[in-house]
Structures are given as structure tokens and as C-alpha cells.
Amino acid sequence: MLTFKNVTVQFAGLTAINKLSFDVPAGKIFSIIGPNGAGKTTVFNCISRFYTPVSGEIEFNGKNLLQFKPHHVIKEGIARSFQNVELFANMTVLDNLLTGLHPTLNKNIFSIALNFPAIKKSEREAVARANEVMELLDIKELADEKVNNLPFGYQKMVDIGRAMMSDTKLILLDEPVAGMNPVETEKISDLILRLRDEMGFTVLVIEHDMSLVMKVSDYVTVMNFGQKIAEGVPQEIQRNPVVIEAYLGEVDDVAPVN
Numbered sequence: 087m088l089t090f091k092n093v094t095v096q097f098a099g100l101t102a103i104n105k106l107s108f109d110v111p112a113g114k115i116f117s118i119i120g121p122n123g124a125g126k127t128t129v130f131n132c133i134s135r136f137y138t139p140v141s142g143e144i145e146f147n148g149k150n151l152l153q154f155k156p157h158h159v160i161k162e163g164i165a166r167s168f169q170n171v172e173l174f175a176n177m178t179v180l181d182n183l184l185t186g187l188h189p190t191l192n193k194n195i196f197s198i199a200l201n202f203p204a205i206k207k208s209e210r211e212a213v214a215r216a217n218e219v220m221e222l223l224d225i226k227e228l229a230d231e232k233v234n235n236l237p238f239g240y241q242k243m244v245d246i247g248r249a250m251m252s253d254t255k256l257i258l259l260d261e262p263v264a265g266m267n268p269v270e271t272e273k274i275s276d277l278i279l280r281l282r283d284e285m286g287f288t289v290l291v292i293e294h295d296m297s298l299v300m301k302v303s304d305y306v307t308v309m310n311f312g313q314k315i316a317e318g319v320p321q322e323i324q325r326n327p328v329v330i331e332a333y334l335g336e337v338d339d340v341a342p343v344n
């Protein structure tokens with residue numbers, strides 16, 4: 087579904103990503119791990135089209151992603167949840183979810199001002215989609231709750247819910263459990279599995295929490311200094327000495343895989 091081919095990104099002499107290649111298959115959970123500064127967020131910023139590589143290709147469903155502007159990327163079916171929850175704190179859960187549709191709505195300001203019937207219809211459809219998403223997330227009773235009254239774990243769910251609002255195929259999750267307690271982490275890891283299994287999304291995750299990565303991932307790519315140093319299923323990654331040295335700590339510290 088998503089392919090990086092020899093992608094290189096540089097910032098004023100610093101190579102943030104160096105000839106990186108990987109393939110994210112449709113319907114899978116694919117994780118990118120690596121130490122701080124390895125280049126993981128830069129990968130997401132290339133996919134979102136905030137950054138443009140100096141060389142290499144990025145394809146999404148067979149299309150050249152580099153031809154698109156950031157708002158077109160969303161229309162192509164790629165949605166992103168950010169490292170820090172970026173919701174409208176004083177707005178309700180329902181209204182925050184509705185903002186997830188904003189980039190895909192194609193209405194001009196005059197038809198909105200004149201309150202054309204087509205606008206009423208798309209409003210109704212948007213609210214219906216938000217209700218569907220809240221049902222999937224099991225947070226329907228929170229629809230009218232202001233987001234800043236919710237515990238952090240629920241705010242993250244709303245953030246992910248917003249990414250589910252449009253016609254999304256690939257969801258990018260940037261450190262979805264950063265700052266969460268174990269109960270919240272468990273809830274989000276269950277949600278990530280449901281995104282794949284019950285809702286049919288493909289998920290690309292950046293995460294430092296190894297228990298989550300090992301639990302949810304179909305495939306893991308490991309980056310260090312902008313390069314891919316390993317790739318495989320979680321069990322292979324957990325045993326790979328190069329990965330252990332670069333990232334996971336001493337060999338003796340790594341728990342055996344069940």
C-alpha cells in the first residue's frame with residue numbers, strides 16, 4: 087500500500103533519512119522503532135508531505151505521493167494522529183470528530199453562508215459518520231463532553247477517532263501511548279488491533295513502548311541514524327543482536343519471546 091524507495095531527507099547538511107526503503111502491506115500493522123533522532127518522525131512528515139525528500143520515491147496505492155500537497159494526502163486516504171494530542175480542548179468530542187472531515191469537504195464559503203440544502207445534507211452525513219466512529223470507539227456517551235474534561239487516554243481515542251472520520255485507508259500513529267499509564271496503554275493497544283481487525287484500516291505506528299510494538303505489530307522496521315538496520319516480525323526483531331545493541335539494551339536484558 088505504501089512504499090518508500092531509497093528515500094533521503096536532508097536538513098542543511100544533516101541527513102535525517104538515508105536511502106530508506108520499506109513496504110507497508112494493506113491491512114497490516116507496521117511499526118517503525120529506533121532511538122531518539124533516528125528519523126522516524128521525518129518518515130511521517132514525508133508521508134504527510136510536510137517534508138520533501140532530496141531523492142527517492144514514495145508511492146501510495148500505486149500513485150506518486152510526492153506529487154500531492156498535504157491536504158491532498160488526506161483526500162487520498164492517509165490520516166495522521168500526532169505525538170501530542172492536538173484537539174480543540176474547549177470543543178466537545180462530537181465537534182472535534184467533525185473537524186476530521188474538514189479537509190475533505192468541498193463546499194465553498196457562499197454555499198455555506200446561504201445555507202444551501204446540499205450543506206444541510208453533508209452536515210447530516212458528517213454527524214452520522216461521527217456517531218459511527220464514537221460507536222466503534224465505545225465513547226458515544228461522551229459526545230457532548232468537552233475534550234479537556236476527559237482523561238488523557240480518552241483524548242487520544244478522540245484524536246485517533248478524528249483520523250477515522252474521512253475516507254481513510256492508512257492511519258499514521260505517532261507515539262500513540264506516550265505519557266500513558268499501563269491501563270490506558272492496554273486500551274489503546276486493543277484499539278489499534280481493532281483498527282486492523284474490525285475496521286479494515288492499515289496502520290503505521292511509531293512507538294517507543296516495546297510491549298505495545300511487540301503486541302500489535304505484524305512487521306517492524308528498525309531505524310538508526312536515518313537508516314534501516316533491521317526489519318521483520320516482532321519475534322525476529324526482539325532477537326536481532328544489531329537491534330538489541332542499537333536500541334533495546336543488553337542482550338541479557340531481553341526477555342525471551344513466547
Ligand SMILES: Nc1ncnc2c1ncn2[C@@H]1O[C@H](COP(=O)(O)OP(=O)(O)OP(=O)(O)O)[C@@H](O)[C@H]1O
Binds near residue numbers: 097101123124127129
Ligand atoms: N525540520 C527540521 N530541521 C532540521 N533538522 C530536523 C528537522 N526535522 C528533523 N530534524 C533532524 O533530523 C533527525 C531525525 O529526527 P526525527 O524527529 O525524525 O527523529 P525521531 O526518530 O522521530 O526521534 P524521536 O524518537 O526523538 O522523536 C534529528 O537529528 C532531527 O534533529
